[in-house]
Amino acid sequence: MCYDIKASYEAQLKRAKxxxxxxxxxxxxxxxxxxxxxxxxxxSGFSHPELLIYTGESPEFPYVATWGLVPPWVKDEEQQKKxxxxxxxxxxxxxxxxxxxxxxxxxxRCIIYIDGFYEHHHFNKKIYPFFIQRKxxxxxxxxxxxxxWINPETNGRxxxxxxxxxxxxxxxxxxxxxPKIKDPRMPLILPEELEDQWLMSIDDDxxxxxxxxxxxxxxxxxxxxxTVSKLRGKEYAGNVKTISDLVVYEDLEF
Numbered sequence: 090m091c092y093d094i095k096a097s098y099e100a101q102l103k104r105a106k107x108x109x110x111x112x113x114x115x116x117x118x119x120x121x122x123x124x125x126x127x128x129x130x131x132x133s134g135f136s137h138p139e140l141l142i143y144t145g146e147s148p149e150f151p152y153v154a155t156w157g158l159v160p161p162w163v164k165d166e167e168q169q170k171k172x173x174x175x176x177x178x179x180x181x182x183x184x185x186x187x188x189x190x191x192x193x194x195x196x197x198r199c200i201i202y203i204d205g206f207y208e209h210h211h212f213n214k215k216i217y218p219f220f221i222q223r224k225x226x227x228x229x230x231x232x233x234x235x236x237x238w239i240n241p242e243t244n245g246r247x248x249x250x251x252x253x254x255x256x257x258x259x260x261x262x263x264x265x266x267x268p269k270i271k272d273p274r275m276p277l278i279l280p281e282e283l284e285d286q287w288l289m290s291i292d293d294d295x296x297x298x299x300x301x302x303x304x305x306x307x308x309x310x311x312x313x314x315x316t317v318s319k320l321r322g323k324e325y326a327g328n329v330k331t332i333s334d335l336v337v338y339e340d341l342e343f
Contacts, residue, residue: 093208143202158193169240178252180253196291198287207219260312261274320332
């Protein structure tokens with residue numbers, strides 16, 4: 090699963106900066122960033138933060154989107170509010186089958202750039218949060234799906250997204266050991282050389298298979314993790330810069 094993330098300006102602008110168009114970067118900073126919740130040192134998907142997403146329609150210039158996918162067929166705000174907590178993540182193995190995701194999987198895939206994500210580890214009936222990032226500390230490219238929802242009551246438009254998840258690698262299996270969950274999960278992380286392939290259009294079954302082939306666990310030897318301060322409850326410090334700093338728990342055996 091992936092319900093908690095860290096996303097800085099630098100990470101979110103990675104794709105736009107890659108082409109070296111400083112004017113485009115300045116335009117994003119001026120016109121889009123003010124409508125996001127950046128910088129995000131920690132945010133839960135259940136708070137539905139707004140981030141930048143890069144889509145096949147706009148591969149180098151992002152959209153602002155809200156976390157929690159709302160399919161076009163959601164009929165009103167009441168249904169939307171009930172719906173989007175259950176669409177923060179989409180299981181990669183079934184995105185082409187589930188009604189909530191299958192249309193987006195075919196035509197509306199996206200990438201969300203983050204610094205890292207948080208996961209909770211269970212030990213001796215206590216919960217310990219971890220921060221996971223790339224070993225080289227470069228931004229992580231998460232595979233996502235997106236949708237534009239038009240509110241039939243107001244005609245207002247809202248872009249929304251979900252993060253695709255896969256079976257956890259061995260490191261994430263050890264961290265994400267919630268006894269209530271049968272199969273540990275992790276977000277689908279795209280290697281840089283495969284990012285464009287995730288955004289390509291699907292014209293036939295071969296194209297679809299190429300997308301499905303990307304749905305694999307990221308190698309654990311390219312990730313690192315450390316414990317951080319509490320992300321829930323009275324001890325939670327909020328969206329502060331130090332939230333992803335190392336915190337050592339003497340009672341934790343890991």
